[in-house]
Amino acid sequence: MDIHSIISENLLTNATELFGTEIEAKQIQIQPTKKEFEGDLTLVVFPFVKLLRCAPEQAGEKIGAFLKENVDAISDFNVVKGFLNLSISKGLYVDQFKEILKNETYGIQPKSGKMYMVEYSSPNTNKPLHLGHLRNIFLGYSCAEILKANGHEVIKTQIINDRGIHICKSMLAWQKFGNGETPVDAGIKGDKFVGKYYVEFDKALKVETSAILEEIEAGNFNSIDPSQVEEIKKLQAARDQKDEEKDQKAIQSKITEIVKNQTALMKETKEMLQKWEQKEPEVYALWQKMNGWCYEGFNATYERMQVDFDTLYYESDTYLLGKDIVLKGLEDGIFYQKEDGSIWVDLTDEGLDHKLLLRSDGTAVYMTQDIGTAIERKKNYPELKGIIYTVGNEQDYHFQALFKILKKLGFDWWEECYHLSYGMVELPEGKMKSREGTVVDADDLMAETVDAAKEMTQERGHIEGMSDEEKSELYENIGLGGLKYYLLKVDPKRKMMFNPQESIDLNGNTGPFIQYTHARIQSLMRKAGTIGDFDSNISLEEVELALIKKLVEFPEVIQEAGSNYSPALIANYTYDLVKSFNSFYQSISIFNEENEDLKNFRLHLSKKTGQTVNIAMKLIGVNVPDQM
RNA sequence: GGCCUUGUAGCUCAACUGAAUAGAGCACUGGAUUUCGGCUCCAGCGGUUGCAGGUUUGAAUCCUGCCAGGGUCACCA
Numbered sequence: 001m002d003i004h005s006i007i008s009e010n011l012l013t014n015a016t017e018l019f020g021t022e023i024e025a026k027q028i029q030i031q032p033t034k035k036e037f038e039g040d041l042t043l044v045v046f047p048f049v050k051l052l053r054c055a056p057e058q059a060g061e062k063i064g065a066f067l068k069e070n071v072d073a074i075s076d077f078n079v080v081k082g083f084l085n086l087s088i089s090k091g092l093y094v095d096q097f098k099e100i101l102k103n104e105t106y107g108i109q110p111k112s113g114k115m116y117m118v119e120y121s122s123p124n125t126n127k128p129l130h131l132g133h134l135r136n137i138f139l140g141y142s143c144a145e146i147l148k149a150n151g152h153e154v155i156k157t158q159i160i161n162d163r164g165i166h167i168c169k170s171m172l173a174w175q176k177f178g179n180g181e182t183p184v185d186a187g188i189k190g191d192k193f194v195g196k197y198y199v200e201f202d203k204a205l206k207v208e209t210s211a212i213l214e215e216i217e218a219g220n221f222n223s224i225d226p227s228q229v230e231e232i233k234k235l236q237a238a239r240d241q242k243d244e245e246k247d248q249k250a251i252q253s254k255i256t257e258i259v260k261n262q263t264a265l266m267k268e269t270k271e272m273l274q275k276w277e278q279k280e281p282e283v284y285a286l287w288q289k290m291n292g293w294c295y296e297g298f299n300a301t302y303e304r305m306q307v308d309f310d311t312l313y314y315e316s317d318t319y320l321l322g323k324d325i326v327l328k329g330l331e332d333g334i335f336y337q338k339e340d341g342s343i344w345v346d347l348t349d350e351g352l353d354h355k356l357l358l359r360s361d362g363t364a365v366y367m368t369q370d371i372g373t374a375i376e377r378k379k380n381y382p383e384l385k386g387i388i389y390t391v392g393n394e395q396d397y398h399f400q401a402l403f404k405i406l407k408k409l410g411f412d413w414w415e416e417c418y419h420l421s422y423g424m425v426e427l428p429e430g431k432m433k434s435r436e437g438t439v440v441d442a443d444d445l446m447a448e449t450v451d452a453a454k455e456m457t458q459e460r461g462h463i464e465g466m467s468d469e470e471k472s473e474l475y476e477n478i479g480l481g482g483l484k485y486y487l488l489k490v491d492p493k494r495k496m497m498f499n500p501q502e503s504i505d506l507n508g509n510t511g512p513f514i515q516y517t518h519a520r521i522q523s524l525m526r527k528a529g530t531i532g533d534f535d536s537n538i539s540l541e542e543v544e545l546a547l548i549k550k551l552v553e554f555p556e557v558i559q560e561a562g563s564n565y566s567p568a569l570i571a572n573y574t575y576d577l578v579k580s581f582n583s584f585y586q587s588i589s590i591f592n593e594e595n596e597d598l599k600n601f602r603l604h605l606s607k608k609t610g611q612t613v614n615i616a617m618k619l620i621g622v623n624v625p626d627q628m
Numbered sequence: 629g630g631c632c633u634u635g636u637a638g639c640u641c642a643a644c645u646g647a648a649u650a651g652a653g654c655a656c657u658g659g660a661u662u663u664c665g666g667c668u669c670c671a672g673c674g675g676u677u678g679c680a681g682g683u684u685u686g687a688a689u690c691c692u693g694c695c696a697g698g699g700u701c702a703c704c705a
Binding site: 029031032034036037042044046049056080081082083124161164165166315340342351352353356358359360361363365366369392393394395396397398400423424426456460461462489490491493494495496497499502505506507508509510512513515516517519520523524527528553556557560564568569572575576579582583585586587589590591592627628 | 631632633634639640641642644645647648649652653654660661663664665666667668669670685686698699700701702703704705
């Protein structure tokens with residue numbers, strides 16, 4: 001048992017004697033003592049002041065004296081204001097370190113018997129992955145690993161948005177302009193290839209739209225469906241009455257929207273979607289072919305990222321399930337139907353709005369398939385204790401609504417669903433906009449960081465005697481490690497600034513800094529060979545004690561990272577640990593130490609630090625090399 | 629406009645969910661090493677935690693108002 005719990009236990013069991021009443025565990029706040037004060041652990045005494053009916057200082061003295069009397073490990077104490085600083089005997093830390101040494105998987109929690117599902121990535125199959133996806137994917141993967149480390153069984157999954165009007169856009173463009181070209185012909189990755197046609201479509205649509213816009217400005221409405229003509233004329237009149245440019249623009253974009261839907265191209269796309277829903281062989285085959293290309297490309301990207309999935313869900317399967325459930329819900333009076341046939345849910349009693357569930361033409365929307373997917377998952381894995389959705393925070397409202405809809409449908413497990421919402425990744429030059437070509441492509445970015453890592457390592461690394469294969473694996477680990485660490489060290493909830501320069505920088509709070517320390521430890525280990533035992537009576541230096549204290553924290557950090565779904569806690573802990581090690585390494589000689597016990601202790605301490613760094617970095621998907 | 633969210637050192641981020649004198653890195657300045665990997669270590673500089681009130685023994689953290697960003701309010705996904 002660690003000293004932390006010993007103190008808590010002691011206070012809890014002796015509460016009546018000490019305070020004259022029972023106390024709760026949460027009243028006991030123990031924290032590491034600030035370095036400007038004498039002591040190792042600090043108990044905050046304010047919560048007990050009222051119980052003891054005396055000034056904070058006296059209360060501290062009283063509790064301190066009591067603890068010193070009852071807990072062997074406490075060698076001394078002092079009170080500063082309302083803070084009771086306890087000095088722990090150093091021998092106890094040595095003993096604790098010996099305990100840690102015995103555990104090869106130190107930090108990993110025992111099996112909990114609980115199962116969780118983590119969804120991440122979930123791309124559309126019409127364009128390649130970008131920087132935003134990187135944060136999503138690394139975050140989801142890491143959370144899954146952290147939950148595993150907390151003893152849970154984890155299913156990694158994604159929902160693949162493989163259906164819908166946007167997919168038909170690239171299909172149609174390929175049919176029109178592709179001339180049967182394949183990714184192999186074009187010499188580019190499948191997902192990039194499909195994305196190229198999605199852009200083609202957009203271009204063609206723009207051309208056609210602006211032609212029609214010119215026509216209607218000239219008073220020619222031949223291209224417009226007669227039922228829409230009045231609406232457009234009304235909007236035009238309204239626009240021309242506005243003085244502010246901003247207002248004019250707002251109305252103009254409405255007009256553009258209507259016109260877009262009147263283009264031959266959009267009409268064709270919609271027809272294609274209908275044909276797809278009816279599984280018309282030619283369209284269906286095209287859909288399968290192009291999605292296949294996309295998957296090939298995605299899989300290559302996932303492989304390079306070193307992430308994987310246990311099972312996949314496809315929107316093309318689940319949207320039908322969702323439809324059935326919505327219709328059933330309508331029958332049961334949970335949802336309601338408007339005159340035009342569209343189906344809605346009223347969430348105003350939950351503090352939300354009305355939400356569309358099925359269009360008037362009976363086709364599915366985003367929400368429809370999400371309902372279907374959630375229920376299907378719970379059906380496939382009834383023992384699930386929670387579903388975690390890794391999705392950007394622009395969808396906070398959507399998931400709030402989804403969970404409340406599940407509640408209305410009577411699924412009590414709605415409370416076990418969690419939206420792991422993360423902030424946007426911003427660039428120094430502003431926002432990423434696909435239309436303005438300021439998107440940072442995932443593959444390109446990975447390639448760039450790996451290249452930078454290669455250059456850096458060739459310049460100053462220790463890579464003599466490595467085969468070419470080992471070398472390129474090393475560059476990969478450093479480049480990707482840096483990238484992952486950079487994206488994960490920030491609290492997921494917050495938006496973050498992505499500075500390409502800094503992600504490549506290998507100094508400071510970065511992945512490569514941690515990797516380097518690990519490599520140096522391994523160098524020590526190679527030199528040391530087998531390490532002998534050491535006596536508990538050794539006397540510790542301050543830096544050694546600090547390092548042990550840091551190691552002691554690890555299991556708690558894993559638990560906290562698990563309950564907060566925050567890889568950032570792991571990343572920042574590892575950085576602290578490594579800094580603490582470097583401080584130790586710098587000021588104390590290991591091999592020149594003549595005392596065998598001390599030398600062995602220091603080697604064990606280094607080795608355990610290395611192991612812990614390895615375990616921690618694995619949890620955020622970063623490999624730590626033995627040499628770099 | 630309604631709802632959600634953010635505002636901490638020049639920059640990028642912390643702060644154990646209410647505790648002591650708000651901490652790191654980058655940048656800048658100055659030091660250390662005949663030593664086990666200098667991608668190291670130590671020190672200095674840098675703060676009215678957006679502003680104004682309130683609750684509390686105690687507030688970056690909770691409440692109210694204001695200011696400034698971002699998101700969202702689609703028969704898009």
